[in-house]
Amino acid sequence: MIEIDQAKAVIEASSLCVNIKNNPILKSLNFRVKAGEIYALLGGNGAGKSTTLKTLLGFNAPSSGSVKVDGKEVLEALNHVRKKTAYLPESATLYTHLTARENVKYFLSLADIEKTDAEIDQAFDRVALQTKARDRHMQTYSKGMRQKTAIALALLREAPIFLLDEPTSGLDPVAIDEFNQLVRELASGGATILMVTHDVYGACQVADRIGLLRDGELVGEFSAPQDGQIETEEVHAAFAQRGAA
C-alpha cells in the first residue's frame, strides 16, 4: 500500500516561472495536486505542459517561484523526488534491445530494488501485459504495450506519484479504456497522478480535476462532481474560448 499523507498537497507549484534559453515558458503557474487525486493539465502545443513535468522532475530550474513534490522543493531533494516519482514520457520508450522483463529488471537494479520473477509477473498481470510478450524484445512492442511495461515498472518501484506525458496519444480506443482503468486503480490505491494532455475528452473521462494551461499560465480549473465526470462540453468550450491551439 502506498504510504502518503492525504491531507497535504503532494504536487504544488506556486508562482512558478521557468525560462528556457531566456524565453519565459511558465509564467507564475499555480496548482496543487492532492494525494490520491488525478489531475490533468490540459493545454495545446507550446502551452508549457512538458516543461511543467520536466520542472517537477528537476530537469528545469525555476527562475522564480516554488515547485514542491511530496512537500519538498524539487531541486533541494532531487533524489527523494525522483525516487517517489514514476514518469511516463509520451513515447514511453524503453530499451529495444531488451525484453520487457529485462527492462524492468535493469531499471529496478539501478533503483536499488530487488524483485523476484514472480513479483515482476504479478506486476505484468496487473497491467495486463500478455504473458507471451514479456520475454520478447521490445522492438516489436506497440505503444500501449510499452506503456504497460513502464507502469508495471512504476508499480514495482512502488512510486506514489505518477507524472504522465500525453499518456493516451497514439493508443487505440480499447487501449485507452484499459489505460484509464489502470490509472483509476492506481489513484484509488492512493497514488497521486498528474497527467498532461491536449485530449479534452480523455482528460474529462479520467481526471478528478483539470487545469487549463495556456501560454505558461493556469487560466481555469474544473473539478469533477461527487461520483461523476467533468463536463466535456464545458471544458471544451473553455479550451476553445481561451484560444489554446
Add this chain to the structure above:
Amino acid sequence: MSENSSSTTPFAKIIIVAKDEWRYWLRSKLAISVLAIGLLLTLSSVIVTAINTMELSHTRHELQNDADQTFVDQPDRHPHRMVHYGHYAFRAPSPLSVLDPGVDAYTGNSIFLEGHRQNSAMFADQKQGTALTQLGSLTPAFIVQTLAPLLLILIGYSSVSRERESQTLTYLLSQGTSGFTLIAGKGLALMSVIGLILVPLTISALFSLHEGESVAAILGFILGYALYLTVWALLVLLFSSALSKNSESFTALALTWILLCVVMPRVASSTAITTVPAAGKLETDFAVIAELRKLGDGHNANDPAFAQIKASLLEKYNVDSIEQLPVNYRGVIAMTSEAKLTEVLNEFAEQRMQTVLAQTIVSRDFGWLSPMVAIRSLSMLTAGTSIETHHKFLREAEDLRFNFVQGLNKVHAERLTYQDDMNRNKDLDSSNKARVAAKNWQVLDDFAFAVDKPSLRLQRSAPAFLQLLAWIAVLIIAIRWVGKRLV
C-alpha cells in the same frame, strides 16, 4: 507486493550500466563485428610483426657474425686494402620493436664501415619493400594508435546520445540514476574494450622479456597505450554526452579522429621542419668536401698538408729522411689523416643529428594538441625505436669504424716497412712483400648494439606521459561539466 531494497553502492550501479552496454553490443551485429575485427587485427598484426622481427633479429645476428668472420678470414693483404674492404655493422632490433618498429623502418639497420667515409645506414624496410609496403605496414603500434580509436568510436559514439535520441535518458534520469553513473558505466564498458584491445599487446610485450626487455619498459609501454586509449574513450563519451543525436556524435568524432590522427601528426612534422631548418644533403656534402680538402689527401704522403707532421717525425726520431723512420710514414699519415677527417665528419654528423633531434622535439610538443603525437613519441621512446636510439647506433657504429680503421692504419705503420710499401706496385714479388699477415685482421671490436637503459627511455618519455595525463584530466573535467547538464 514486497519491496526488497538492497544498498547498491554507486560503483555497483556503474557496473550495472556497463554490463547493459555490453549486452547491447553483444546483441548488436555492428558492435560485435567491430569488436571481432579489432581483436583479429590486433592479434594478427602482433603475430605477423613478431615473426618478422624475430626473423630480422636472427638475420641481423647472423649477418653480423658473417661479416665479422668474412673480415678476419681475409688473406694476407696490404692493410690499406682492408681499410677499403670495409666491414658491416648491423643493429639488432630492440625487443619491443616487435610491437613498434618506430624509426627503424625508415632509418635503416646496417652500415657499411670503411676508411675515410661515414656511410648512411641502409636496408630500411620502407625502402626495401614494394610500393605497397612503402605506404606503411600493419604493425601493432599502427593498429592501436590509428585503428583502435576508430573501433572505440564505432562502438561508443552512440553510447549516451542513443539514450537521448530514444528518450530513455530522461526516463533513466527521472528514476534517480545520476548522469555521472550513466556516463561512468558507459565509460567502464569502453574501458573493458580497451582492456581487450590491450590483451594481445600485453602478451606480446611480455614475450619480449625473453629477449631481454625490462619489466619497467614493458609496463611503461602498456601503460602509455592504456592512457592513450583512455583519452579516446573519454573523447567518445564527451561527444556522445554533449551532442543530442547519434549522427552528430559520429560526425564530430570522425572529424576529431581525422584531425588528431591524420592532420595533427603531419602539421607537427611540417612545423618541425619549418621551425628547425636543416641543410640539404647536397649542401652538406659540399660543405664536408670543402672542409676535408683543407686536411690534405691521406693517400698522398707528400701532400703539403702533412709537411709539419713529417718534420716533427724526423725530429722525434732524429733521422734525415722518412725512409730512415722506424715506422712506415705512409701508415702514420693514414692514421693522422683518418683522425682529423673523422673529427670533421663527426662534427657534421653531430650537427645533423642535433638538428634532427631538435625537429623531433618540436614535433613531440604537438602531443599537447594531439594524443596521437604523444603516444607515437611515448611508444617509440619506451620501445627503444626512437631517433635517439638510431643516433646511438650511428655513434657506436662510427666508433667501431674509427677503431678498426685506425687498428689497420697502426698495422700499416708498424708491420709494413716504408720501402716495401713504396715498391708495392713494382712487380708481383714486391706486391707480395707489401702484404701483412692475415692474423693482423683481428682488429674488430665485438659489436653488439643495445638500446638505452629502460630508466633513460622512460625518463625521455615522461613528457609524453604528462601530455596524455593532461588530456585525460581536461576531458574528465569536460565530461563532469557535461554530465551535470545531462538531460
